[in-house]
Amino acid sequence: MERALSFEKTTGEFFLLVKDLLRRYYKPDSSQGYQKYQARELKLMDEFFKLKEEIHNALCDSIDTRTVMEKITKLVAIGNAYINEKVGISKFIFLKNEKLQSWPIFKSIPMISDATSGIGSSNLETTVMPYLTALAEFRERVREIAKDQKVIKILEECDRLRDEVLPELGVRLEDRTMQTCVKLVDRETLMREAEQKKAAEAQRIAEKEQKARERAEKEAAKNALKNVSPQEMFKTGDEAKKYSNWDGQGIPTHMADGQEVSKGMRKKLEKLWETRRKDFDKAQSNGAAS
Incomplete structure (x- = not known):
């Protein structure tokens, strides 16, 4: 379920972004609205059409939902x-391609359907967007x-x-690099997103x-150990549970099960003991100086 919601949000946000870019850069009443595709745009459209065919085949394959989602996610990517390459340049006409906007699969996803509907039509968005855009640009300058x-x-x-x-008015502003x-x-x-963010x-x-508490506790424990003598270090706290016998310096000679400490272990314990002696x-x- 979480994956489906993430997919719906990602794809929906992509089409909302496309709509914002088209509002800014698509000029159907001027020559800018009919620009010739360059090599980059032609390659992009080839990739889009290839993905469209793969999505169609996946839908025909007993509705292979997983593959469809993967292909659409790739398309969005x-x-x-x-878009990240071309921000600020009015070459987004290819994004208005009807073949991309009207795929039935997109119409079945509520957020995408909402995002792809109403481009160029006389609706609420057409009415309020000039005011919202002016507000966004003013805020950006401020x-x-x-x-x-x-x-x-x-x-x-x-x-x-x-x-x-x-957000209370159903408007989302996204501060991007250029605008x-x-x-x-x-x-x-x-x-809901605001609550999730909070x-x-x-x-x-x-x-x-x-x-922070764990670091403080660890530091406090470390400071407390400074006052433990090397003779008592292996006889205090959890260390005491590991051993059953110690020599005159407090270095363990036998483990808790009665087994004698190995020579290798003895060397490690002696090294720890010496380090503690210096710190102590x-x-x-x-303490005496203060």
């Missing part, structure tokens, strides 16, 4: 790679000024607009605090 002037409060308000205010991407998304979806952040903080003497000297 190829598209995203191209953020740049705030960064230059190091005005943290303004940056925080810009983040609040993105993370709290607009802010604007997406219309179901409000319930955004609210939960993940709370878990991250809890894990960080737990690790140093700690005692520092």
Whole structure:
């Protein structure tokens, strides 16, 4: 189930991004809307059509869902790679290709169906997007000024607009490298994502605090050992459970089961004993000096 939800989100987000780019760069009333494909675009379309055929074959093969998902995921990856190459250049006409937008498989996925519908039609998106785009561009300029002037409060308000205010209205802003991407998304979806993000952040903080406590406990235990003499180090705590007999210096001679400590083990224990002796003497000297 988790994999299916992840797939739906990834593919849906891709088409929402495509719609945002088409709004910005696709100019059907000018020559920019009818640009000639270059070698890169031709290669990309070949890859798309090949994947389309593979998806069709997988669907005909007793509806091989796993393969279909893998091929669509690959298609999205190829598209995203191209978009990252071409941001800021009005060469996205190929993304409006009807063969790509109208595959029946996409229509069966709610988030993708929503994302691919309404391009160029007179609907809510067409009405509100000019205003949202203007708001996003204004926010982007404000953020740049705030960064230059190091005005943290303004940056925080810009983040609040993105993370709290607009999601309540069903709008997602994504701060990308070159510009802010604007997406219309179901409000319930955004609210659910916000809750998941808060939960993940709370878990991250809890894990960080737990690790800090563990480090503190480990350090405290280490400091406590500094006050344990070498003669007692193998007779204290968990170490004492490992052995049953010790010599005059406190070095174990027999294991807990009564078996005599081997020569190799004896050398290791003596080395640990000597290290502890040096640390103990140093700690005692520092304590006396203070």
